Amino acid sequence: MTKAKLAVLVSGRGTNLVALARAIDEGRCAAEIVLVASDNPGAPALEFAASRGIPCAVVPFRKGVDRAEFSAALAREVAARAPDWVVMAGFMRVVTPEFVTPFEGRIVNIHPSLLPAFPGKDGVGDALAAGVRITGCTVHLVDLGVDSGPILAQAAVPVLPGDTRETLHARIQIREHELLPRVVDDLVRGRYRGATPIADVEGEGDALVSPRFAT
Ligand code: GAR
Numbered sequence: 001m002t003k004a005k006l007a008v009l010v011s012g013r014g015t016n017l018v019a020l021a022r023a024i025d026e027g028r029c030a031a032e033i034v035l036v037a038s039d040n041p042g043a044p045a046l047e048f049a050a051s052r053g054i055p056c057a058v059v060p061f062r063k064g065v066d067r068a069e070f071s072a073a074l075a076r077e078v079a080a081r082a083p084d085w086v087v088m089a090g091f092m093r094v095v096t097p098e099f100v101t102p103f104e105g106r107i108v109n110i111h112p113s114l115l116p117a118f119p120g121k122d123g124v125g126d127a128l129a130a131g132v133r134i135t136g137c138t139v140h141l142v143d144l145g146v147d148s149g150p151i152l153a154q155a156a157v158p159v160l161p162g163d164t165r166e167t168l169h170a171r172i173q174i175r176e177h178e179l180l181p182r183v184v185d186d187l188v189r190g191r192y193r194g195a196t197p198i199a200d201v202e203g204e205g206d207a208l209v210s211p212r213f214a215t
Pocket of ligand 1: 011013014016017045089090091092111112120147173
């Protein structure tokens with residue numbers, strides 16, 4: 001099978017990028033990363049990408065910058081690598097139609113809550129503040145709203161007594177690192193039509209994780 005080309009967008013640490021790269025190395029995700037792009041020149045994720053020889057692009061998001069211009073510049077960098085899919089892996093900027101339209105239906109995002117609950121910048125802190133007992137992470141297709149596109153898969157994580165934002169986020173990230181490469185693999189293998197799995201659903205004996213789809 002030819003490998004799908006991924007452009008991965010990052011803003012920060014890049015642990016999801018690392019998880020994706022590891023899954024690719026281990027043959028669990030039939031893709032190759034052709035670009036890592038960031039709004040943040042200081043993102044540690046870029047160092048990881050550079051250390052792996054993955055082409056990098058930085059489109060800085062400066063205070064007061066026009067969001068449409070930023071989105072168009074980002075779209076140009078991404079389009080230059082002709083990716084099959086765009087993966088937002090900890091990308092913290094809201095993009096406009098200038099970015100979404102050229103890649104519509106081919107952009108996925110990972111978010112640290114069970115959407116539609118707690119969209120936005122602080123999905124973990126907002127869940128804690130609301131006092132929910134279960135939260136988690138969601139992989140969804142990106143549309144023009146904020147964390148509002150069709151949901152592809154979710155994993156649930158209990159909120160434990162004494163949890164802080166850091167401890168809860170750390171447990172959510174364990175699930176993110178499993179879920180994102182799995183969903184990307186399912187997508188590139190054509191196991192979804194839009195947000196709908198096209199094969200029979202195969203249970204995994206784990207009610208907290210959305211199932212993997214039969215091949
Ligand atoms: C992840 O937890 C991801 O879900 C979140 O940022 C973190 C990035 O971690 N994304 C959002 O909040 C998007 N709204 P990473 O840089 O270690 O992959």
